[in-house]
Amino acid sequence: MPRREAARLPAALWPLAGIAVLLLVLPLVALLIRVPWRDAAALLTAGESLEALTLSLGTALAATGASLLLGVPLAAVLAGSDGWAAPVRRLLRAAVTVPLVLPPVVAGIALLLLLGRQGVIGAPLAALTGVTVPFTTPAVVIAQTFVSMPFLVLAVEGALRGADPRYAVVAASLGASRWHAFRRVTLPLVAPGLLSGAVLCFTRALGEFGATITFAGSFPGVTRTLPIAAYLGLQASPESAIVLALLLLVVSVVVLVSLRDKWLRVGS
């Protein structure tokens, strides 16, 4: 396939693309301008910031792991669902897409209604085992997984649909079990899509705010992730909020830039 060259694009696209870039970049530039660099180091190494960063990295990684474990099988099922009845297929697809458009605070309320002390599953769970989910670190992971897994599922499904199914068929004809063919042939074929999905999922989980604070609450060291700390910081001291936002930004950019061009050639 010939390379796409930006130079051959219609000229009309250029100014609009420029405006798009400005819209995305200028708010971040404004943020950088306001960073109180002199105090930044002290604010960053303050106990609360590090605590929030550690919690955020840990929960976002756990949410990405959960999304990989559950989302890759779901993506495989979705990619192979073309022969199903259309209503079933559409409902399944809607179920995957809804978390993308649901306001995260609503997602948090929905999780409370399911897993809270009075929830559909939460109430019998609390009665039987004494375990309550809200206000715990696992609740943060559940909220992040709910919101970020669709990114992974859609990315992996797209990659699976783009992959040539004949390789798996050949592997099967050579005696590989279905599981072996899926693990050793199909998954490596879609590795770029898998990685880009996982990175999107991780960064979305890292930035998750609304569902987390609604479902898991906000307690330092337990459920107060970096975005929540940044939001609360805004109320008390805008400087600390800006520094925490910068920290979040740096972590996200480092992850995206280091992975994207090295290993992720989306669509190649």
Add this chain to the structure above:
Amino acid sequence: MRRGLLPAVLGAAVLLGGCAAAPASEPETTTSVRVFAAASLTDVFGRIAGEFEDAHPGVEVELNFGGSSGLSAQLVEGAPADVFAAASEDTMAIVADAGLLAAPPVVFARNRLEIAVPPGNPAGVTGLADLARPELTVALCDAGVPCGAAAAEVFDALGVAAAADTLEQDVKAVLTKVRLGEVDAGLVYRTDVLAAGDEVEGIPFPEAEAAVTAYPIAVVADAATPESAEAFVRWVIDDSGALLEEAGFAAP
């Protein structure tokens, strides 16, 4: 190149310009007062504005509610408003110190904390000391927001440490968790308890006197409609006592 570029630039200009174009058919007699008010005033200011508009034909009140700190930050950054009503004198002072008030603020109402519990009070909460019991699930506001600062003061007054399970971003988030029965108790304002109706029960406690919240109001400097803004502020101070009391606010 030029032929391709021009329509795109024109298109962008139309898009941007369209946002600024004002409708020309507005009747000239209508003036509007833009009021920035603390989120805890949402219900009562809606009613007060309705009565004010009935008494002042041709004047329209536009209400914008939000956290006091957020609103003050917006004002300092140049958001257009004619009146500011805050849930904290400190927050109002930030706006006053920035030289953005036309006149000194006046306190028009006060608010006290109450313990909110789910209907039936399942954990048997009777007073503030119960919120220090670790076996209870308790929601408070974060110390960085006004309701959390007030909560810290009442616990100081009692001399115990709160056993909170979550420190929420605003008082409505605390109330939501009580409403859903996810916590045994939360500290909210008396006005929040009344606004929630049957969904929560309120338990007053004497230590609340240690942290009474004052609500100041003022006309913003460079208000677009200073006379109407002044009239609205006077209306809130002089003619809204009954509505404020009904909502659970105390007189200043």
